[in-house]
Structures are given as C-alpha cells and as structure tokens.
Amino acid sequence: MYDFDFEKPSSIADAVAALATEDAQALGGGQTLIPTLKQRLASPSKLVSLTGIAEMQGVCDDGDAISVGGATVHADVAASGLIPALSDLAGNIGDPAVRNRGTIGGSLANNDPSACYPSAALGLGATITTNARSIAADDYFQGMFETALDEGEIITSVSFPKPQAANYQKFEQPASRFALVGVFVAKTAAGVRVAVTGAAEEGVHRWGAAEAALTANFSADAVPAAPSADGMISDLHGSSEYRAHLVAVLTRRAVAACA
Amino acid sequence: MSQVTMTVNGKTASGDVEGRTLLSHFLRETLNLTGTHVGCDTSQCGACVVHVNGEAVKACTMLAAEADGASVDTIEGQANADGSLNVIQQAFQDHHGLQCGFCTPGMVMSTAALLKDNPKPSEAEIRDYLEGNICRCTGYHNIVKAILAASGQDVSAVAAE
Structure with missing residues (x-):
C-alpha cells in the first residue's frame, strides 16, 4: 500500500469536512477498499473512517420501513430480522469475519457489479440518504462501480420499505x-x-x-x-x-x- | 506516524503506526505477537483472525489505527491462566485438528467466536461458520470434530465417516 493519512471523526459534519481534502476517500469497513489499496489500485491522500460515527450505526424500525445506518455492519443487519429477506442477504455476504467489518454504506458506495446489497436496495426500492440529499435507488445505481454519489458525499442511512x-x-x-x-x-x-x-x-x-x-x-x-x-x-x-x-x-x- | 493504544490480551499496548499499517502487521512486528498468521493477505484465508471488541475480524484487512482504543484478543491470550491449553486448543490437539498448524490460530479464534454466540453448533453450522477459514492440510474433518468436542458434543457420528 501507498501510505496515507488517517482520520476517524465522530460526527457526520467532521467527516464531510475531513473529506474536503484533495484525494481524500471515505473508509467503511474496508473489506473491499483495503485489498484494493494493497494492490496499489488506489492512492488516496487520506482515509476518513466512518466507523466511529454513532449516528450512522444500527437498524431501526420506522413502521412501514426500516432505516439502516450507513456504517452498520452486515452482521448487525443479519441479526436485526426486521425484513427477513434483507437479513438473510446480509447474513450470507462473505464470511463471518467479513460481516463483522463490512458496512452497508461501503457496499452501496462501491456498487460492485457482483455485490449482494445493491440488489436489495434496488429490489426493495430503497432510499439512500447522504449528508446532502436523499436518492431513490432507481436513480442511484448508474452502472458498474458507478453511483449518483458526488465526490466526498457520504451515505448516512438507507431506508428500506417493508415488502409484502x-x-x-x-x-x-x-x-x-x-x-x-x-x-x-x-x-x-x-x-x-x-x-x-x-x-x-x-x-x-x-x-x-x-x-x-x-x-x-x-x-x-x-x-x-x-x-x-x-x-x-x-x-x-x-x-x-x-x-x-x-x-x-x-x-x-x-x-x-x-x- | 501516529500513536495507537489498545488492550491486547488484557494488557495495554502502544506503538507508532503509519496510516497504512495493518492490525496484523502491528501485532506481529510491533508487539511481536507472531501467533496471528498472515496467509493470503487478501482476507480469503482467515489465518489472521483475531477478536476486536469481542468480534472476529481479519487482522490483515483492518487498519491498526482503526483498532485504537479497542480491546484485541489474539491466539496468545487463549491459553488458561496456568499456561495449559484451553478447551478449544486441547480439542484441536486431541482430535488432530491440525497438521502443519499454519491456519490453526485463525481456526481457534473463529471457533471461540462461534461458540460464544452458539455454544452447541451443529456440524452444518460449524462448516458454515468456517467459510472464511481455509486449511490446506486436514480436509476440515478433524477440525469439525475438534469443535464438536470443544462444545461438549458427541463426535462419533463425524468420526464414523
């Protein structure tokens, strides 16, 4: 890996400010980004960890929908059971150790063409909320590894309507x-x-x-x-x-x- | 460089790290805890599994700086207080759950995480949980037996195959 600076802010506002640095990049659980860095396929000047932001953690029941914090790990979504199909999907990503680190925001921001989470977001008609706006899943995914996210924009939560x-x-x-x-x-x-x-x-x-x-x-x-x-x-x-x-x-x- | 401090196997440990320093690298090179093995370095093999705040993670795919302030448990902290092998380690020895032993630290740490959440796993649950731990020697059979034994279950059904 090329070296980089590391910051771990505790609020969304601080994370957005930290990402204003040229070539700074957000870090979720790192289960894709760290292997990518090892291959020297990316050379960010700074990684801004999103795992220390309490308001981006956890799954909550909003009645007709569930809201998942952007930094929530797959294991927590798997354990929540609020939308069984979503929990089953999260519980079969990678392996247990990967599920303890990988985050929903990281997966959706990366939009790997073979990742599981994008299909749940698109299939359930989720709304992806960032520090700046809310984006319907139908508008969010824009091709292999491409999304509607702007530079430095962070997925703070994802809302999934409960299906029949x-x-x-x-x-x-x-x-x-x-x-x-x-x-x-x-x-x-x-x-x-x-x-x-x-x-x-x-x-x-x-x-x-x-x-x-x-x-x-x-x-x-x-x-x-x-x-x-x-x-x-x-x-x-x-x-x-x-x-x-x-x-x-x-x-x-x-x-x-x-x- | 910045300094990180974490609790490793119950003791406070500090060291200077670069942004890019991996937790596996910090444990092995700075703290000289070389029981955490680096097999593939691509988060496929699981030889580097440690516990961070009680959860199994792959230490080769986590930055040391991310573990600042965390509680980290490695294979070096698994033995009983008198130095004897703990239940899981003893079961791996009794049931020949290792040959070359390279994957064993990760296997033992993953087993500890499994049994914490699921004290009596079925054979299928054990095999499913070990999805991210690769062993090139044993064919997994004796590892599964060892985990059944470590959880106080009968291994004869597996042994008969």
Missing part, C-alpha cells in the same frame, strides 16, 4: 463468495420488483419483463424465459448465456420462496 413478501436467491461463486448471479424479488403494494446483480455489465438492474409478468400473476410459472445474454458478463466463472439462464432460474426460486 421478498426473497433473495444467490448463486454463489464459491471462491470469492460474491454472487455469480443474485436475484432479489420483492412484492409490494405498487407491484413486483425484480433486481438482478452479478449478471450484467451495467451492474445491478431491474428485469422489467419479469416484473410485469409477476405483477399480473405472482407465481414461479409466470416468470418469463431467460433474458437476452447481450450485455451479460462473460468470464472464467460463467458465460453470458449461463448467467442469463441463471437470472430466470433464480427469479423462479425467489418467487417460489415467497409463497
């Missing part, structure tokens, strides 16, 4: 424990949402054809044939056709699990 039913199906790439493909299905009063991670070069996205079919008839039999393989990721773990096939299979499994 929801389920996440992850086809795990066993070495990395990331999703080879993951599908999050949520049944809400406004219709069914299907969010797909791991599959596409654009990163997490909604599968509109499945949403329309499932809103009309919420059953596994209603899931359409596999989407086009165009734009799907192809690598040594699986071809684009294989990933497209998995999208449909996992969607059917998720719908069946909701019943």
